[in-house]
Each structure stands twice: as C-alpha cells, then as structure tokens.
Amino acid sequence: MNDAAAHIHPDSLDALPLKGIRVLDLTLARAGPTCVRHLADWGADVIRIEPPASGDGEITGNRDGFDFQNLHRNKRAMQLDLKSAEGKQIFMALAERADVVVENMRAAVKYRLGVDFESVRRVNPRIVYASISGFGQDGPYGHRAGVDQIAQGMGGLMSITGLPGQGPVRVGIPIADLTAGNLLALGVMMALFRRERTGQGGWVQTSLLEAMVFMLDFQASRWLLAGEIAGQAGNDHPTSIPTGVYPTADRPIVMAASSARMWERFCNAIGKPEWTTQGDWGTGDGRSRHRAEINRAIAEVTIQQPSQHWIEVFDAAGIPCGPINTIDQVFADPQVQHLGLARATEHARLGPQRVVGTPINLSGVEDTIRRPTPDAGEHTDAVLAELGYGAEAIAALRAKRVV
Incomplete structure (x- = not known):
C-alpha cells in the first residue's frame, strides 16, 4: 500500500464488512x-x-x-x-x-x-x-x-x-x-x-x-493481585530491565532486552559478555535492583556509535530496538509508508488531504x-x-x- 489518492466512488462498498449497516x-x-x-x-x-x-x-x-x-x-x-x-x-x-x-x-x-x-x-x-x-x-x-x-x-x-x-x-x-x-x-x-x-x-x-x-492493565493488577502501588518509572519499563531510552552518537534509541535469554544476547551483541555474570546482573530481580547502574553502563557503550549502528546490531541479535521519531519522521519511516497509514483523499472545497488510516x-x-x-x-x-x-x-x- 502507499499514499496514492484513495478516493473511490461512495457506492463501491461490496467488500466492506459493514455494508448495509x-x-x-x-x-x-x-x-x-x-x-x-x-x-x-x-x-x-x-x-x-x-x-x-x-x-x-x-x-x-x-x-x-x-x-x-x-x-x-x-x-x-x-x-x-x-x-x-x-x-x-x-x-x-x-x-x-x-x-x-x-x-x-x-x-x-x-x-x-x-x-x-x-x-x-x-x-x-x-x-x-x-x-x-x-x-x-x-x-x-x-x-x-x-x-x-x-x-x-x-x-x-x-x-x-x-x-x-x-x-x-x-x-x-x-x-x-x-x-x-x-x-x-x-x-x-x-x-x-x-x-x-x-x-x-x-x-x-x-x-x-x-x-x-x-x-x-498490569499496573492495575499489580495492585489488585500483589498490593503494589506503581509509581513513575520514566523511560524505564517498571518491571522489565533493561528496557528504556539510551543515547547514541546522533539521537536516542529505545531498546528492550528484559528476558534472561535476551539479556544474554544483548550483552554479547554490545560486546560485554561479562555483564551476564557481573554481580547479580544475571537475574531479573538483580537487574531491577541495579537498573540505574546498568543503564549508565549501557549508555557509556551506546553513545560511542550512531543510532543506525545499534539498530542494525540489535536487530541482527533479535533484540527489539528502534529510533525515537518525531511525528514527521514517523510518516517518513519506510515501514509506516509500506503500511499505508497516511491515506490521501480530495476534498471538494479544501483540496488534497492526508488523514490517518485505519x-x-x-x-x-x-x-x-x-x-x-x-x-x-x-x-x-x-x-x-x-x-x-x-x-x-x-x-x-x-x-x-x-x-
């Protein structure tokens, strides 16, 4: 799909599931x-x-x-x-x-x-x-x-x-x-x-x-089932570490390596395999207790290369990662364009328009x-x-x- 004009005759409804409603x-x-x-x-x-x-x-x-x-x-x-x-x-x-x-x-x-x-x-x-x-x-x-x-x-x-x-x-x-x-x-x-x-x-x-x-959702169930009152966690995931925003040589990225398997792959990809056995960083609870220390250590490495470098490295390792886009960058993203999320139409009085697609x-x-x-x-x-x-x-x- 693309952003080509999508204005068709109003009666062309045969395939739409709510036709007749x-x-x-x-x-x-x-x-x-x-x-x-x-x-x-x-x-x-x-x-x-x-x-x-x-x-x-x-x-x-x-x-x-x-x-x-x-x-x-x-x-x-x-x-x-x-x-x-x-x-x-x-x-x-x-x-x-x-x-x-x-x-x-x-x-x-x-x-x-x-x-x-x-x-x-x-x-x-x-x-x-x-x-x-x-x-x-x-x-x-x-x-x-x-x-x-x-x-x-x-x-x-x-x-x-x-x-x-x-x-x-x-x-x-x-x-x-x-x-x-x-x-x-x-x-x-x-x-x-x-x-x-x-x-x-x-x-x-x-x-x-x-x-x-x-x-x-889970923040509610933390209280209902565990009696925990969630607070502000900023860019960190409240329970899964490390998940958050990290600096690079050009612009920040967001990355998630919260499971034990992903943490091991992440440490190898970033060139720090020793982190998997450093102190109690090898456990989820340990990483949660040391989140500030771990985030600082990650930032010291990621700042050395541009964002695209890390996106490619983490993608190859199966680590979820992506840039932090402004709205204009969102609609310039090739995947967003492929998905056709900006839909074009023609307003008789206002002229060509683009709106957000379903x-x-x-x-x-x-x-x-x-x-x-x-x-x-x-x-x-x-x-x-x-x-x-x-x-x-x-x-x-x-x-x-x-x-």
Missing part, C-alpha cells in the same frame, strides 16, 4: 467520533446529525481543522434541530430505519431531548444504542461532565507517567477518549453479532473512566477513504429525500430552521 451519529468532541470512525471506515452508512448553524459559532469545532477532518471521513452529514418537535420526528423516522445510534452526551441530555435508548427502542427494538460518558450513565459521578485529562488523572495514569519525582504528567495523546471510542466500537460489533441470534438490539455503554482503568487489516478488503469529511449539512436534502420529503417540504423545514 446504517448509523446515526450524534457525537461531538473525540471519544464518540472515534467509535463512529471505525464504523464508517468499514462500510457503514453513517449519517452525522448536527444542530443547524447558529450565530454562536460552530458547536462542532473548527470544521476545516486537521482534527475534525481526520475524525469524520467516510460519513454523510445533515443538520437537524433535535429540540424541535419536527426535528425529533425526523430523527425517530431515521432511527426506525437505523441499526446503530452513537452518542456521547452528558447522561441527562439525551433524556431531555427524548432521544435516549428507551425512546428509540420503542420505534426500533433492533436498535443498537451506543453511549460514551465521562464516568458512567449512573452512580455518584454519573451526572458529571468528563474530558480526557480528567480521566487520565482520576484513572491513575498521570500518577505513573513521567520521570520519578516529577509529579503528575499527562500522556501526549487523548488516550482515554481514544480508548473509550475503540472499546465502544468493539461493543457495537458484539451487539450487532448478538442481534443476529436474538433479533434484539441493546444499549452498549462505556466511559472515559472505565476505559482508563482498563488500560492500566490500523485494522482485513484480507480481501481495501480500506480506502471513500469520501472526505462532509461540510455542514451537506447531505441534509438527500437524507430527507430518502425519508420521502419532497423539495417543498424540505424548503419549509429550512424556513423554520428545523434543518
């Missing part, structure tokens, strides 16, 4: 759109529903910005006032024909609008209704608004990120948002699969807090950007026409600012 997208910000992006990329007919434009500015954010354009490709877009009786009627007509509704409103908002799961299920028992919240749909924090960094803090991640003694540090990506979106997409797939057996939809839920605690590969399927991110309300008339509205009726809805 219709999704109503009520999401804002990032977590919800991350979920819907998976569904759109793999062939679902996604209708993004946004409120009509007002004089208060763009509620959805900077539509022409890099973030919005990357999040909302492969969708159609319509504007609809869910606060109006006619707007809600149109939404329910769409929901009656839909397979999935995705939302990430504060818990109370969907009930106030009358587009909650129970309301939608009354018109479509087969609906899969998917929700992301900050802290869950109920409970002591269920009413609270939540954003990524709050979840990073409350979910423990900031307490284990950064250099020892540095104080709390956020991760450089919105990891709680992204993880919650990824998990919700997985939940939607499971609910659709269950529907094939039962004929019934259901309500799929996750939250930023749940996603963040889940992502603690990391999922499915045999027999070409995962392309079928359409760029739509302009606000770009497909409103087409969606209404599918519901049977004629030109005069649509004009009347526009006059009343329902759409």
